[in-house]
Amino acid sequence: MLLLCLLLLSSFLVGVFLWAVCQHFLTADIPSTLQHPIKLRFLHCMFLYMVILAEIFEKLGICSKLRFLQLLQNGVRVKRDARLVVTDLYLGTTPVRLFQPKAASSSPRRGIIFFPGGGGFLGSLDSYHNLCSQLAVETDSVLLLIGYRKLPDHHYPCIFQDCLNTSILFLKGLKTYGVDPSRVVICGDSLGGGNVACVIQHLVGRSDLPRIRAQVLIYPVTQVINLQLPSHQQNRNVPFLSQKIMMICMLKYLVVNFHWWDTILSGAFIPPDIWRKYSKWLSSDNIPKSFRKPGYQPEFHGPFNEAAYLENKHLFDITNAPLLGDDEVIAQLPEAFLVSCENDVLRDDTLLYMKRLKDQGVPVMWYHVEDGFHGSLIFFDKKFFFFPCALKIINAVISYITSI
Template identity: 65%
Template sequence: MAVLWLVLLAGLPVFFLGVLLWAVLEHFRTAQVPRGLQHAAKVRCLHCVFLYAMAVGNILEKLRICSMPRFVHFLHDRLSIKNNREVVVTDLRFGTIPVRLFRPKAASSSPRRGILFYHGGASIFGSLDSYHNVCSFLARETDSVLLSVGYRKAPEHHYPVAITDCLNASIYFLKTLEAYGVDPSRVVACGDSIGGMIVAIITQTLVGRTDLPQLRAQVLVYPVIQAINLQLPSFQQNQNVPFLSLQLMMTCVCSYLAIDLSWKDAILKGACIPRDFWNKYRKWLSSDNLPKRFRTKGQQPETLAPFNEAAYLETKHILDVENAPLIAEDKIIAQLPEAFLVSCELDMLRDDSLLYKKRLEDQGVRVTWYHVEDGFHGCLVLFDKKFFSFPCSLNIMNAVVSYVKGL
């Protein structure tokens, strides 16, 4: 028995080295690092670490030791939290929903600004811990009371759980602002990636609610706004850019919406979209709405595959407005608060931001747009990771801070 344990222990370094080698080879086989991306070597290194963590997590999941997302959370969270003496942090629960409250330590003579924050991570990754430093920085630099919502995620929980958790936590916070020293006229909703989508959904859902304070503004950082038209130029141009590839995105979308991965190709090709639906909403979903400089001559035209009714029945909730806030009716969009939109040139979701920008502006909503030429998806959370930080990460953080302070 002792010999067996020795053999296993001796084999572990070989196993982990083998997985690392696979991750490096997989990166160079599949990843595309664009010329416009600064610090390419650093990006390659970090992406290899990301692939390595996911590979080990998948192996542990197959061995029924722990799920892949839980393992990635464990690694990420160990690197995340930094104590900030200028911010008081309190873990709370609104019912069953874990939330984290960030309040500047310094006394204030008047109620502070409030920020509702919904983290990214494709509803699989991301947590209160992994976004702790982002929230602490925002609370301190904007002198705001920030509430970060720890919504439930896939694979254990699927749509609409994350939205319901965020909506319920937001309503509770808005009803009790006085208890937290928050000015009801200065509450901002903020989020990145799927958190940006949640911002859009929450602001749309709260339109017309006279029993709650009106949100002052919405901040959406490289949000996912729809998963209907996946043939937009940014999807074609950036589908293999680290850290959000088309393959990973489809895995996350299917996991979040509880759709079997076998329908992935039907979603990508538009076979699940009824023609009357496309004819109605094409005016908002098409790349024709993008500025010319974001459309390239070499891009493939948007063509829908022949309609597949079985695919539609299995995936039709992709067409719900709660999963595609871009297609909300004009009367809803026109009542939304002003917006701050961040898009990254090297992000597959870049065009979602641009489509939503036009959608808002067409209905008279004031939009401040911040475009990052060297930005990539997920860079926000790296703003303070020292060697693994990037100029674009801090630039986005500073831009969000500057916007919020100006409200």
């Protein structure tokens, strides 16, 4: 009986994996500029395999889809670095992980506040531990990694609130951690990068807090309004952030009814007067022509659906679209280091935000990775699953932070 159960289980798992492989080859685009395409295909098949298993377990009532994926994420191996003291603690009610170099320093060190990505449901302290260890060691900085609240229990605006409140508490206690108040950098990737932009804007004018020295945004989310930009069209089926996954994460976190999927994707929820006001920042006309590949169809916003707008006005909030910040606020932001990947659905979010900052006189350094893809940074230390683009990104970030 046990043998029969094992055979049935094995057949089930093999069948699910074969279905995942079929899904990959039917839906995924692997751009020619990507290095190690076979490795990427394998990883994407495994990703789809886990997602399909999660969906099956949810339908069977065994475990919710998001919790299953979070459980798998928690299996990431955490590397201990003898050069660091790592402490888990709480700032307010938010769990954080503090990385402090052991070596003595004659003066206060640089500080880094890091917001992880993960689509609103991934991005645990453990999954970002190795990356933050590397940043802390290589830049000789005290680094604070923030473990904000996530789906499925928490929704908008919890992530922004946790990032903002925890940053404020850290900034008020810099002396406790041996951090130089004039050398604090806020850094994040993907959703975390978008929250860097939001938090930085909300800290402008706070005379009771140290001024942030710089912001580092790695393939960030800077708006959720124009989803017909060139990169959204060109890279909509590129692993690991396809347009479908992006939409699912966005709608779930922002508590948007899936009924509005097509309306939001097409831009029909944008009132004509609001588009006229913000198109100077949101339009694909702001994207350099070199990034518009043949076959790109310019965005078409219409016919306007007022019901969709009224239900989803929060998509225009600055906490969801820092690109729409006031000129007076943008002009006061600290210098920025922006990272974009060519094969990323969010590539143009970075390009739009770069132009927005430059137009207001904010110093910007931009690093574009031709063979990069969304989420690649997390693979920087994964040995067999290592991608050169990941090392390029982390080395560029380290080089920038150590230069300021």
